[in-house]
Amino acid sequence: MSTVREVTYEVLRKLGMTVIFGNPGSTELPFLRDMPADFRYVLGLHERSAAGMALGHAMASGKAAFVNLHSIASVGNGLSAIIDSAYSHAPLVVTTGQQDRRQVLAEPFLVSRAVDVVKPYVKWACEPLRAEDVPAAIVRGYHLAMQPPMGPVFISIPMDDWTHECRAVDAREVTQIVLADPAALDAVVRALDSSSNPVIVTGSQIEEDGGWQEAIELAEHLGVDVYQEPIAPRVAFPRTHPLFRGNLLPAQQPLADQLAGYDTVVVLGAPIFLYYAYVPGNAIRPGTKLFQLTNSPLDASAALAGTSIVGNLASAMKYIRTHIRTRTRAAVSPAPPPPEPQPQYPITPGFLFSVLNRVMPRDAIICEECPSSKGDLDRYLRLDQPGSFYSVRTGILGFGLPAAVGLQLAHPKRRVVCPVGDGSIQYSIQTLWSAVQYNAPVIFVVLRNADYSALKGFCDFTSVGRNVPGMDIPGIDMVKLAEGYGMTAQEVDRAEDLEPALRAAFASQGPRLIIFNVAKGGQTCMGMDQSVNPPNYG
Ligand SMILES: Cc1ncc(C[n+]2csc(CCOP(=O)(O)OP(=O)(O)O)c2C)c(N)n1
Numbered sequence: 001m002s003t004v005r006e007v008t009y010e011v012l013r014k015l016g017m018t019v020i021f022g023n024p025g026s027t028e029l030p031f032l033r034d035m036p037a038d039f040r041y042v043l044g045l046h047e048r049s050a051a052g053m054a055l056g057h058a059m060a061s062g063k064a065a066f067v068n069l070h071s072i073a074s075v076g077n078g079l080s081a082i083i084d085s086a087y088s089h090a091p092l093v094v095t096t097g098q099q100d101r102r103q104v105l106a107e108p109f110l111v112s113r114a115v116d117v118v119k120p121y122v123k124w125a126c127e128p129l130r131a132e133d134v135p136a137a138i139v140r141g142y143h144l145a146m147q148p149p150m151g152p153v154f155i156s157i158p159m160d161d162w163t164h165e166c167r168a169v170d171a172r173e174v175t176q177i178v179l180a181d182p183a184a185l186d187a188v189v190r191a192l193d194s195s196s197n198p199v200i201v202t203g204s205q206i207e208e209d210g211g212w213q214e215a216i217e218l219a220e221h222l223g224v225d226v227y228q229e230p231i232a233p234r235v236a237f238p239r240t241h242p243l244f245r246g247n248l249l250p251a252q253q254p255l256a257d258q259l260a261g262y263d264t265v266v267v268l269g270a271p272i273f274l275y276y277a278y279v280p281g282n283a284i285r286p287g288t289k290l291f292q293l294t295n296s297p298l299d300a301s302a303a304l305a306g307t308s309i310v311g312n313l314a315s316a317m318k319y320i321r322t323h324i325r326t327r328t329r330a331a332v333s334p335a336p337p338p339p340e341p342q343p344q345y346p347i348t349p350g351f352l353f354s355v356l357n358r359v360m361p362r363d364a365i366i367c368e369e370c371p372s373s374k375g376d377l378d379r380y381l382r383l384d385q386p387g388s389f390y391s392v393r394t395g396i397l398g399f400g401l402p403a404a405v406g407l408q409l410a411h412p413k414r415r416v417v418c419p420v421g422d423g424s425i426q427y428s429i430q431t432l433w434s435a436v437q438y439n440a441p442v443i444f445v446v447l448r449n450a451d452y453s454a455l456k457g458f459c460d461f462t463s464v465g466r467n468v469p470g471m472d473i474p475g476i477d478m479v480k481l482a483e484g485y486g487m488t489a490q491e492v493d494r495a496e497d498l499e500p501a502l503r504a505a506f507a508s509q510g511p512r513l514i515i516f517n518v519a520k521g522g523q524t525c526m527g528m529d530q531s532v533n534p535p536n537y538g
Pocket residue numbers: 369370371372373395396397398420421422423424425427449451452453454455
């Protein structure tokens with residue numbers, strides 16, 4: 001009879017999880033030994049990087065990625081990537097080693113209570129009761145991870161389990177599309193048909209459910225204004241589309257004010273709503289009809305207002321489009337383009353992103369983590385392709401680098417660009433090594449302002465003042481750090497050197513890191529502009 005180890009590799013193969021993202025330790029060695037030749041091991045030097053690369057891979061492919069971490073030792077380090085995957089709806093099957101069952105009661109070295117640690121952030125956490133249940137637990141975990149809203153599952157595996165005898169396990173088939181209730185969708189159709197001024201808000205679940213094209217068709221059929229959810233982790237509507245009106249603000253009253261002119265609001269695939277700073281107010285102007293279509297029962301139950309309908313976004317949008325009457329609307333003109341930023345010293349983030357927008361291929365993938373420059377990035381990168389934007393959904397720094405490398409590994413034909421702050425990059429800096437080793441040709445665009453500008457902006461926003469320690473990060477030689485991990489790196493100080501540096505990076509085949517010394521401060525937090533500052537909302 002086969003062993004647990006052999007059957008596990010067999011089910012991983014059947015489930016299409018032949019890449020193992022990990023960082024090994026003693027408790028995983030019995031599994032990893034003699035890894036079959038059709039498997040690929042992607043090593044992260046820190047578990048944030050290993051699980052974070054898996055997260056990027058899962059988001060790009062829409063398929064579960066397999067992660068193998070080291071007992072409790074690395075669940076702590078990898079936890080923020082697991083949390084990211086929960087909130088990003090990215091399917092991960094995370095496994096960790098556990099001490100030998102025969103001595104676990106005696107609290108040996110590296111004993112793990114990881115199952116309890118991860119529970120609030122995974123769809124399922126288990127340590128199988130019997131060794132021979134391990135492969136079946138992985139199959140069950142995979143199918144649960146893949147159910148919308150997709151997310152992480154966690155399985156802790158005692159190190160002596162791998163040599164036990166085990167019967168073959170069927171990988172089974174479990175379908176994933178759950179359709180919204182047509183009667184509930186009819187209510188949305190009726191509301192839109194009787195509305196004089198409706199609006200739609202697009203959210204990242206549109207991308208999760210493969211609804212990019214359907215969202216465009218619905219918006220055009222309705223002829224309505226389109227806003228993007230606040231602090232969007234994915235771009236779900238082309239920024240260049242004439243109906244696109246911009247981002248919603250991540251605070252209650254400012255957001256309600258933005259939508260105050262509309263009588264019916266249909267939110268497609270987003271929470272109601274994702275807020276950052278607390279600016280009290282109504283979720284929506286009283287009297288406005290509000291509907292939410294979501295693939296997430298959690299988002300439906302947590303919405304602050306409106307009627308929520310749970311189901312697949314693409315098919316729900318199609319249902320609405322094919323049941324609603326077409327609206328006739330005078331031709332709309334696109335929102336005016338933002339003013340063209342000028343070359344200055346120091347370089348401004350706005351100028352950097354306007355040049356990047358000009359030189360990057362249209363199908364480039366942006367994986368972003370540059371907190372205080374996010375507003376400029378949103379303004380100047382005119383993304384109009386599906387799957388072209390990824391950002392951290394949780395606010396936990398450390399997402400950008402590993403997600404970029406995972407995205408690049410899953411998308412070898414598209415170039416991934418990772419705009420990242422000089423503070424943010426430090427949380428998962430080891431990923432540079434993985435990018436080099438696995439030749440993931442990501443272009444890391446580091447915005448170096450030598451401080452935590454976003455936090456300074458937040459100090460101003462919340463009126464706590466500037467007398468706060470730990471806001472500056474001088475003295476980091478990013479070129480040396482990158483070169484230390486084997487990566488080609490350069491520093492750009494002057495505006496005239498910016499475009500040639502970016503063009504050279506796009507012309508190169510491998511990963512590289514460019515540090516742009518940019519203007520400090522003066523920018524706003526998470527894309528919020530002055531309209532939400534306390535003078536307006538005291
Ligand atoms: C893991 C983690 N630690 C700390 C923070 C708090 N934080 C939010 S923004 C920020 C500054 C990031 O600096 P940088 O990447 O240089 O961007 P800048 O603010 O300068 O644009 C910090 C420390 C966080 N969100 N996540």
